[in-house]
Amino acid sequence: MIEKQSxxxxxxxxxxxxxxxxxxxxxxxxxxxxxxxxxxxxxPSGAGKTSLLKLLYFGEAASEGQVLxxxxxxxxxxxxxxxxxxxxxGVIFQDYKxxxxxxxxxxxxxVLEAMGKKRRFVEKKVRSVLRTVGxxxxxxxxxxxxxxxxxxxxxxxxxxxxxxxxxLADEPTGNLDEDSADIILNLLKRFHIRGATVIIATxxxxxxxxxxxxxxxxxxxxxxxxxxx
Amino acid sequence: xxxxxxxxxxxxxxxxxxxxxxxxTISIAILIASAFALFFVNANAIVNSWKQGIRIMVYxxxxxxxxxxxxxxxxxxxxxxxxxxxxxxxxxxxxRLKNQMKRxxxxxxxxxxNPLPDAFEVRLTDDFQNxxxxxxxxxxxxxxxxxxxxxxxxxxxxxxxxxxxxxxLTGYAMGALFFAATVLIVANTIRLVxxxxxxxxxxxxLVGATDGFIRAPFYIEGLIQGALGGIIGLxxxxxxxxxxxxxxxxxxxxxxxxxxxxxxxxxxxxxxxSMFVGWMGCFLSLKQFLKQ
Ligand SMILES: Nc1ncnc2c1ncn2[C@@H]1O[C@H](COP(=O)(O)OP(=O)(O)O)[C@@H](O)[C@H]1O
Ligand SMILES: [Mg+2]
Numbered sequence: 001m002i003e004k005q006s007x008x009x010x011x012x013x014x015x016x017x018x019x020x021x022x023x024x025x026x027x028x029x030x031x032x033x034x035x036x037x038x039x040x041x042x043x044p045s046g047a048g049k050t051s052l053l054k055l056l057y058f059g060e061a062a063s064e065g066q067v068l069x070x071x072x073x074x075x076x077x078x079x080x081x082x083x084x085x086x087x088x089x090g091v092i093f094q095d096y097k098x099x100x101x102x103x104x105x106x107x108x109x110x111v112l113e114a115m116g117k118k119r120r121f122v123e124k125k126v127r128s129v130l131r132t133v134g135x136x137x138x139x140x141x142x143x144x145x146x147x148x149x150x151x152x153x154x155x156x157x158x159x160x161x162x163x164x165x166x167x168l169a170d171e172p173t174g175n176l177d178e179d180s181a182d183i184i185l186n187l188l189k190r191f192h193i194r195g196a197t198v199i200i201a202t203x204x205x206x207x208x209x210x211x212x213x214x215x216x217x218x219x220x221x222x223x224x225x226x227x228x229x
Numbered sequence: 230x231x232x233x234x235x236x237x238x239x240x241x242x243x244x245x246x247x248x249x250x251x252x253x254t255i256s257i258a259i260l261i262a263s264a265f266a267l268f269f270v271n272a273n274a275i276v277n278s279w280k281q282g283i284r285i286m287v288y289x290x291x292x293x294x295x296x297x298x299x300x301x302x303x304x305x306x307x308x309x310x311x312x313x314x315x316x317x318x319x320x321x322x323x324x325r326l327k328n329q330m331k332r333x334x335x336x337x338x339x340x341x342x343n344p345l346p347d348a349f350e351v352r353l354t355d356d357f358q359n360x361x362x363x364x365x366x367x368x369x370x371x372x373x374x375x376x377x378x379x380x381x382x383x384x385x386x387x388x389x390x391x392x393x394x395x396x397x398l399t400g401y402a403m404g405a406l407f408f409a410a411t412v413l414i415v416a417n418t419i420r421l422v423x424x425x426x427x428x429x430x431x432x433x434x435l436v437g438a439t440d441g442f443i444r445a446p447f448y449i450e451g452l453i454q455g456a457l458g459g460i461i462g463l464x465x466x467x468x469x470x471x472x473x474x475x476x477x478x479x480x481x482x483x484x485x486x487x488x489x490x491x492x493x494x495x496x497x498x499x500x501x502x503s504m505f506v507g508w509m510g511c512f513l514s515l516k517q518f519l520k521q
């Protein structure tokens with residue numbers, strides 16, 4: 001039974017701890033995420049949601065325990081394999097992390113360029129994802145000239161452009177009005193239906209209620225409950 | 230490759246001021262270092278042309294027979310430090326004298342008989358071109374029978390060569406110093422560029438860019454900076470050279486020797502050096518930056 005589950009798991013965390021100096025951000029996290037799940041990480045601000053996502057794409061290393069992503073053991077990952085790991089993910093960062101001095105096109109294209117894709121393919125693909133998120137008219141804009149919701153959509157476009165196996169979304173509807181939030185959520189759902197594993201970290205109970213799926217509830221760095229919604 | 234180039238060009242334009250400072254620094258270093266090289270090349274050429282004149286004249290007693298002349302020639306050729314020996318008969322010597330006197334040569338036409346002796350012109354090997362060795366050799370030549378007189382001069386050139394060698398060493402040391410200083414300055418400006426873009430670099434890494442992908446445009450940037458700096462430095466040197474040589478030539482040097490500019494080979498060498506400086510500067514700062 002456990003064997004079977006681990007075979008189809010794309011993410012496994014086993015007794016993982018994360019400390020920032022004296023701050024214990026995550027305590028003894030054990031978690032299995034099957035392929036193609038839509039999973040919520042919930043909990044109040046400061047509970048450790050962002051920290052948990054960071055451990056997955058190796059934005060931070062675990063202080064203790066094992067993290068396995070799609071067959072890669074992160075406690076033994078070598079420096080030059082980190083980019084390979086990160087290409088499995090499309091991350092929508094809480095603060096978007098768009099390059100302010102580059103156009104929307106360049107911001108998204110860089111993912112494909114880093115993969116060594118051909119120019120013509122990059123051009124086509126970037127335009128296509130911008131259409132998907134409804135931002136094709138802003139292709140030459142600089143991120144600071146866009147509204148929060150628009151930047152969020154660019155961040156989504158960048159996260160999905162490389163067709164990653166896993167999408168991580170950190171407070172994807174954080175500071176958006178309801179309409180913008182719905183657009184983002186529908187995009188994530190659509191990507192889930194197409195076969196990606198989607199993990200959404202949020203403190204927004206309404207969002208979880210609207211969507212449905214497994215919910216991991218964090219409190220002060222520990223998993224408090226796992227429930228199905 | 231093209232995309233790296235595009236990114237590099239865009240980077241340079243985005244950081245115009247920093248890049249201009251770097252390129253100016255490289256230009257100045259290249260200007261000074263290659264001015265040194267240029268001076269050395271010319272000084273060397275001048276000394277070499279003078280060195281052609283280091284020789285010992287061996288004047289024979291009058292009425293030496295042909296047989297004896299051949300015998301002495303063989304003896305001189307056998308001596309250490311002798312490069313080649315040429316016999317100058319008194320007839321040839323008189324012709325030379327007439328040539329040199331040109332207008333006054335008619336004076337010589339009235340001579341009843343040739344007053345000049347037969348002579349050997351002895352040229353020395355490179356390692357014999359200093360005071361002590363020339364004197365010893367001259368003494369040995371003088372002791373030969375049939376030799377009337379030995380004459381030599383311009384031995385001071387040997388000492389000059391030593392000074393020039395010292396100069397060359399200083400040049401190398403200065404070149405190395407300039408190289409190191411310029412590399413550090415380039416490394417520092419690239420570090421500033423990197424620092425101003427640490428957020429962007431961090432984002433690129435987060436979306437799966439390899440170190441190589443992040444580095445490549447910086448290396449191209451360094452090479453372009455080096456190339457531009459080298460070209461500007463050498464162009465400045467050329468302008469300076471044209472200015473100086475057009476003033477010096479008329480008054481001083483004229484027919485003796487012509488001041489030359491650097492050869493194409495040296496030009497290319499300096500340019501490659503300068504590009505290497507740019508590359509090296511990048512290498513140092515990137516190594517430090519991406520290790521973090
Ligand atoms: N880089 C950091 N250095 C020190 N403490 C941190 C760092 N990042 C997060 N923390 C701390 O870890 C805890 C969990 O933070 P975080 O994962 O951001 O929570 P959440 O995303 O649920 O709001 C908080 O107490 C926070 O202050
Ligand atoms: Mg957070």
